[in-house]
Each structure stands twice: as structure tokens, then as C-alpha cells.
Amino acid sequence: MYQYTLHQQINKACEYHQLDIAGIDQFFYTRFIANALTLQKLYIEIYGDHPAAVAKFSILIETIIAANKNRKDAHKARDREKEKQGTWFTSNQMVGMSLYVDRFCNTILELPNRIDYLKKLGVNFLHLMPLFESPSGESDGGYAVSNFRKIDARFGALADLQHVQTIFQENNIYLMIDMVLNHTSHQHEWARKAKAGEKIYQDFYYLYNDRSIPDEFDKTMPEIFPESAPGNFTYIPQCNKWAMTVFHQYQWDLNFTNPAVFIAMLENILFYANLGVDILRIDAPAFIWKQLGTSCQNLPKAHTLLRLIKQCVHIATPGMALLGEAIVAPKEIMKYFGTDEFVAKECDVAYNATQMALQWDALATGDTRVMLAAQHHLMQKPLGTTWINYTRCHDDIGLGYDNSMIEAAGYNPYEHRKFLKDYYSGNHSMSTASGALFSVNPKTQDARISGTLASLCGLEKALLLNDITGIDQSIAKIILMQAQSFFLGGIPMLFYGDELGYTNDYSYQNDEGKSYDNRWMHRPLMDWDKNKLIETKNSIESRIFSATKRLIQIRKKLSILSDQKNIRWLTPHNIHIAGFVRTAGKDKLYCLFNFSKKAAYITWYAFKEAGCFPTELYDYWTEQKYKVGSDHEYLVIEPYQFYILEPNK
Numbered sequence: 001m002y003q004y005t006l007h008q009q010i011n012k013a014c015e016y017h018q019l020d021i022a023g024i025d026q027f028f029y030t031r032f033i034a035n036a037l038t039l040q041k042l043y044i045e046i047y048g049d050h051p052a053a054v055a056k057f058s059i060l061i062e063t064i065i066a067a068n069k070n071r072k073d074a075h076k077a078r079d080r081e082k083e084k085q086g087t088w089f090t091s092n093q094m095v096g097m098s099l100y101v102d103r104f105c106n107t108i109l110e111l112p113n114r115i116d117y118l119k120k121l122g123v124n125f126l127h128l129m130p131l132f133e134s135p136s137g138e139s140d141g142g143y144a145v146s147n148f149r150k151i152d153a154r155f156g157a158l159a160d161l162q163h164v165q166t167i168f169q170e171n172n173i174y175l176m177i178d179m180v181l182n183h184t185s186h187q188h189e190w191a192r193k194a195k196a197g198e199k200i201y202q203d204f205y206y207l208y209n210d211r212s213i214p215d216e217f218d219k220t221m222p223e224i225f226p227e228s229a230p231g232n233f234t235y236i237p238q239c240n241k242w243a244m245t246v247f248h249q250y251q252w253d254l255n256f257t258n259p260a261v262f263i264a265m266l267e268n269i270l271f272y273a274n275l276g277v278d279i280l281r282i283d284a285p286a287f288i289w290k291q292l293g294t295s296c297q298n299l300p301k302a303h304t305l306l307r308l309i310k311q312c313v314h315i316a317t318p319g320m321a322l323l324g325e326a327i328v329a330p331k332e333i334m335k336y337f338g339t340d341e342f343v344a345k346e347c348d349v350a351y352n353a354t355q356m357a358l359q360w361d362a363l364a365t366g367d368t369r370v371m372l373a374a375q376h377h378l379m380q381k382p383l384g385t386t387w388i389n390y391t392r393c394h395d396d397i398g399l400g401y402d403n404s405m406i407e408a409a410g411y412n413p414y415e416h417r418k419f420l421k422d423y424y425s426g427n428h429s430m431s432t433a434s435g436a437l438f439s440v441n442p443k444t445q446d447a448r449i450s451g452t453l454a455s456l457c458g459l460e461k462a463l464l465l466n467d468i469t470g471i472d473q474s475i476a477k478i479i480l481m482q483a484q485s486f487f488l489g490g491i492p493m494l495f496y497g498d499e500l501g502y503t504n505d506y507s508y509q510n511d512e513g514k515s516y517d518n519r520w521m522h523r524p525l526m527d528w529d530k531n532k533l534i535e536t537k538n539s540i541e542s543r544i545f546s547a548t549k550r551l552i553q554i555r556k557k558l559s560i561l562s563d564q565k566n567i568r569w570l571t572p573h574n575i576h577i578a579g580f581v582r583t584a585g586k587d588k589l590y591c592l593f594n595f596s597k598k599a600a601y602i603t604w605y606a607f608k609e610a611g612c613f614p615t616e617l618y619d620y621w622t623e624q625k626y627k628v629g630s631d632h633e634y635l636v637i638e639p640y641q642f643y644i645l646e647p648n649k
Helices: 004-016 026-047 053-069 073-085 101-105 108-121 158-170 189-195 212-218 259-273 300-316 330-337 353-365 369-378 403-408 413-424 459-465 468-487 506-510 518-522 528-535 540-557
Strands: 096-099 125-128 147-151 174-180 183-185 233-236 241-244 251-253 279-283 321-325 349-351 386-389 436-438 448-450 491-495 567-569 577-584 587-594 600-603 616-619 624-627 634-637 642-647
Touching: 004 026, 004 053, 026 053, 026 259, 026 300, 053 259, 053 300, 096 101, 101 108, 108 158, 108 540, 125 491, 147 158, 147 259, 158 174, 174 259, 183 189, 212 233, 212 241, 241 251, 259 279, 259 300, 279 300, 300 321, 300 330, 330 349, 330 353, 330 369, 353 369, 353 386, 353 413, 353 468, 369 403, 403 413, 413 448, 436 518, 448 518, 459 468, 468 491, 468 540, 468 587, 468 642, 491 540, 506 518, 528 540, 577 600, 587 634, 634 642
Parallel strands: 096 125, 096 491, 125 174, 174 279, 279 321, 321 349, 349 386, 386 491
Antiparallel strands: 183 251, 233 241, 436 448, 567 577, 577 587, 587 642, 600 634, 616 624, 616 642
16 A cells, blocks of 8 residues: 655655665665555554654664674675575575574684584574673673673673674574663663663653552562562662662663663664564563553553564564564464564564473373373474474473363372473472473462483483493484474474583582572583594593484485474374374374383374375384284384384385
8 A cells, every 4th residue: 555655755865875675776666655555554653652662663764774784795695595485484495593792602603613513414504692891790691781782791792793704604603692682781881871860761761750650560560580589670779760670680671662771772673673683582571561450461452562673673684583582382382473464574583481390290291191181282383484383492391281281081180280390390209301490489389390301311420420321312302392493383492412422511500600500500611622422432522412413414415304384283093102294295204102111002004194095104213114913013212212114105
């Protein structure tokens, strides 16, 4: 639709910036005009009643134009290449690794020296954990940003990141970094000016003269870290006000009801895009909109805000996709991909946190029924979007999936979660795990779980006991967990060290800035001398690395594993087995996983009930062929083993 006034406003701004809308800037201009009405609609939905709405919208248009004008030709060429590919982030060729630069290789400039290692493994997508300046001792792992435009000195300088990103692109490595949208450090320039009494910056935050409004908020707002950071507000003596600090006392929540805040943060987002970032991970988007009388999580205007950001990014820097780090219930996570007219037009990528937690549920119980009960919700993800699938990340493992899923498996939700917490903290007689409980709520007994993939799978305890059988079993568990994440659909994301079987690192207990947070036990310091053991045959490092490498090779070989919303879960013929089939036209790929410590049997009928009648199946993992038997006969899957089966053609 053509809207004269709006389009003339854009035309004048383009003319002011001397854009060649009939020449080199034609693609940008066409994209802007095509999306202008949607941009305006979303903006008005949020800020239409604000007294500065009209003036700030003009600044928003200028911000978008300036970002595209400042975009390097190389990045624009990459934008066009991605547009030709369509939803490039759904490809089976993408395999990621998430890492802390300083703990992985010390500095940003050291990263190119590890490219050969990454290529050997098959990783071509890196998530670099928070890089930007944050105060020592009050960094929250880098999520308390004091300067969105300055790399923390621990890692290097901004020029180093720009240099390394050029090398990454030459080596076809995609980059993801974090955008902390919800809050800043209390040492950010805006917060310092607010403390000094500058009204314009006090309006960037939720600051109150007394406890009356904070007390009203607290009636309905839950505590995020009740053990280590209780409460949602902190008294600021420098300005005699109470600041909203949902996460930690040193992290001030930004007030996005102020359009000046939105534009300032959008400038940072587009700054990151023009660094050449491929996927921007928006941290904690569920919290970005606050409203009295609510939980201040997952509110409708949080989604409107994300859609507005998506429109701005799509117009100015279309090669950058957005990941919404919303660790919420399955019904809520789907909303972050967009709803109604904005389906697949909000966030492009999200963490499959529910599936991650359900894998750990199945591993502890040997029962896949809770996992299967969640799949109806998870399969609602729209075409054109994708998951990050993972077994571990830098955070804890939450157990917040719906009670109905637990009840569907015949368990009592409270007792079931208690078992899982006891199992993974090593406080159950059946447990082989070495983990710890994180953020225990003394009122509700809710808690989350810390620990590396290897330690939670039993490797740490088996090594301590020199238990050869236990070591073999723990390695089988590690590979089983990774295999399901790799073949499920979406981008598999390794957490650094997991590809080598790193166990818990307890040195964090001696660091005052980390000792209060046991999640640092699964954020190890990489030992590159130890890592050389991948070349030593039959070493634990070699066994896990080689198996992980093979999983990646299989994934990249089979285009059917691209995320084209082509997954169907199999009828649970055996409660110990989770199985699904991936389809592409007439092609099928059956993926079966035994989460039990005993051999499991599945009827051959499972391969026929969807109308496919194969006579022979080829397993990509064992490289063996299997004759399909009668319906009353069974395929045997050994403990913690899996099959990736393709019917004969």
C-alpha cells in the first residue's frame, strides 16, 4: 500500500543522506518502502501516545538510513547472497559452538589460531559469549554491559573483533554475539548520568522516589535469583531513588516505554550488524516490557518491540538474523517466532530449551514419555524459523516444562522434579552424575542444575573410581545426547569443552567474582595441551571428539536434516526409545534413541505405520544394513545407543 506522507518523509530523508535510490541504493530503498507501513504501525502501537512519538519516529527513519549507508560493501554483498539462499540459518550445513573467548583461547586475536581445530571438528558457526565492557566483579558473565561499543580489555579491542570477523568470513564461519537488551550495568554512562541527576537519563530507567510503586510491582513480579540476588529493586543513594534491578543489583532495567531508549538501543543493534554479525542473540527478551499488575514477563508489547526491531534490522541490515533467548514454557516460546500476521517475522531463531531439559529428564529416568508429551507444542514452530538445539550451554538446566507433560507419563510433578534434582546433584543412590543445584528457592524448593555434559553423564565419577565400564557408559550417554540434538532439526550448538569430555571445573570457588555462582563449574578453561589428546588413539578426548566429528559429518551429508519443518515423532512403541522421522519428498530418515541402561526393542511395524514399507534400512552411524522383519519382530537398540536409518531406495 502506498502512503504518500510516510513515503515522502522517507524520500526526503534519503535525499538528505544523498542516497542513489535508482542506483546502488535501490535494493535498500525498495526494501524500506515495502516495509514502511508495517514499521510505522508497530511503532505507533508502542509509542503512539507518547508526547515525543512524531519527533522520535523521524529520528528512527534517520537511524535506519544511516545504518545502511554505513554498511560495508562486503556486508551488503553477503546480505544479497543470504537473500538468494532464503532462510540460510535453517541449513543442515550449520554447526555451532558457544564459547567464552578468554576461557577458550585467552583473546580475540587468538581465535584465528583455532580455526584449524574448529574445521577439523566441523564447526562453522561461533557464538562468542559477551565481549563488551563490563565491570570486574559485577559483570554477570558479561551480561552487565557498561559500554555497548567497547570490547572488554580482557578480550582485546573492537578493531581485533573487526579483523577476526573478516578472517571468519574468508573461512565461511558465521558469527553470533550477544545484545543485552533488558538492562545495562549501573556503571554504564547512562546510569552514571542518571545517578548524577540528569533527568533525560533517569528516564532511561525505572527510577522511583520511594517504595510505593516498587512495592506494587513486587506484588506480582517473581524473583529471578532469590538466593543470590533477592528482590526486584535496589536503593541508589547517589540520587536517592529506587531502581528496578530484576537480575542483579548492579543491572538496571531499561525503560522501553521511552522511545529514546528504543532508538538508542537500536543504534547499538545496528552497530553490531555493521560489524558483520550473522545472528544477534537478544538476551532475556521476555523481560523487556514492564507493566504494573503483571509478572513483567512475556507481555504482548515485548513481542511488539521485538517485531519493530526485526523490521528495522530487515530494512537496514537484512543479512543479520535475530535469536530470541527466551527460556520459557513451550506455549510461550512459540510466540517469539511471531503470531498472526507476524508469523516468522519476529525472531528467526530461538533456543529449544524445553527439549534440552527433556533430554536430561529422559536420561535420568530412562523413560521418554515426558519428552514425547512436549512435542505437540514444540512442533508448532513455524516454517522459516529454526531452533538452537543443545545439550548444554553456559546457563543452568531448568526444569520448568509443564506439569501436564510429567503427568502424561504417570509421574507426580513435584516428586518427579525432586528426583531429577537429587539425581543430577549426585544425591540419589541410582545417580552417576556429578552436578550441583543452582538458584534454590527456599520457599518453593524450585532449583536448576549446573554441571558439564560429561560430569552430568557420569564421566567425572567414573574417572574418580577408575570404573572402565562406567567410563564407556558415560561416553555413550554423551554421544547419545549430542546425536539427538544434531539430528532433531535446527542448528546444533556445542558448548566448548563438551566435544572433548571436559568435567566440572571447581576452581571458580577460589574466585571472589565467581564463587557465588556454581554455573562456573561448567564454564571451563580450555587446556590446549590436554586437547592434543584427540590425536591419541582410545583416549577419552579422542573417543568423544571423533564421535562428535562423525555426527557433524553425517548431519552435513544429509540435506534432509535441514530444518524444513519436516519432522514427525514416532508412536512410542517402547517407553525407553525416542524416535522421529525426517522427510523430504519421498525420502525418509528414521532417528531412534535408547535412553535406557538396558537394551530396548522396537517393533519393525514402527517403520511401516506411516505408509512406508522398506525392506532394508541403512544406519549411517554403524554403517550397517538391517533387513526389515515382520511386525511381530524387533530391532534391538543397545543401552544408550541410537540409529540413523535410511530406507533402501
